[in-house]
Amino acid sequence: MHEIEKVFADFLVERRKQGLYRELTRVRRPDARTLEQSGKTYINFASNDSLGLSFHPEVVARAQEWAGRYGAGAGASRLVTGNLELFAQIEDKIAAFKGFEAALVMASGFQANASVLPALFDRDVLGAEPIVFADRLNHASMHIGSAAAGITQSRFKHNDIPHLESLCQRAHFKQVPKFILTESVFSMDGDLAPLDQLRETADMFGSFLMVDEAHATGILGPKGKGLADKADLVVGTFSKAMGSFGAYIACSNVVKEYLVNKCAGLIYATALPPSVLGAIDAALDLVPDMDGERARVARLAETFRAEVKALGYRTGLSRTHIVPVMTDAAEKALALCERLKDNGLWSVAIRPPTVPPNTARVRFAFTAAHTEGDIERLVTVLREHARKENA
């Protein structure tokens, strides 16, 4: 083993000791509701496929059709020869859907945040290093994008407007560009950002408001268009409720044009393949008419929240289809997942560093593919678990 590999091996031993070791589990996903592992079938409560679109016949058919018609790959980055005319059609649809002047398709949500932020925060272009106020529970990709820009974020307590305002106040005298970064739905908590107040704060201090709508796009807001229509820029993904892969930026024409000229993730990455563009295109056609599915998912999550709270579990401030059951200790989250798995239910323990220390949880994500019976089964196992834990 190379000396450097020994260091990595030690790290892994330490991770195991702390109950924080991660591994890639091999699964089959035969449909939007279940998972199979080693021949056993589980109801999947860990998927972000909130509308079940990943298996929707029209989404799958358009992905197949566009692969057949336009090939398996785009062949180059969008600025070389990969800017297939399909992009313009999709970007027009996204801009209209989101109510923004323009939209730009990116390779993934992670890649969008990791590469759009360095472009937006470029001190040579801005003329000064910007101040970036960021909710401390923002997704890792936003923190990584800021770090890639060489920015030390000014982090405000989660959804805490007075704290944000005090940070803005302190920085007010600095004549430099300012940004506020948040998510509309927090991915590990399922709670909502106070977007109207964030808009007011941004206006009060002349900040540019950027909102990540990864977990709102398709599933929340009128016709599933999300919640952040008052943001200056939205980043969202097609990998969750939209059922496939890829991401978008919704913004003004000038920001789009700037990103085409400055965003490394767009300039130096091969364009998304036609099959993925087909899936995105079909999802954009279907999602506005899925109010029934959205209401059902909200109902399932509400039922679950009410029932598990009655059993004494804590679900934080969740108000959406994402519902954490807090265990605080990582080992407890793992033990709960094991119990659920023994009963045919698949869930995932979310542990530090994904969440702050001592806030481990099991994160449940409800989808239109779940049934009322699935929720009952889940609650039954949680009841049994609580009984055994308290025995």
Ligand SMILES: Cc1ncc(COP(=O)(O)O)c(C=O)c1O
């Ligand atoms: C808030 C947030 N932003 C960005 C991402 C990354 O998106 P993608 O999975 O499309 O790379 C995620 C997904 O985990 C997310 O939860």
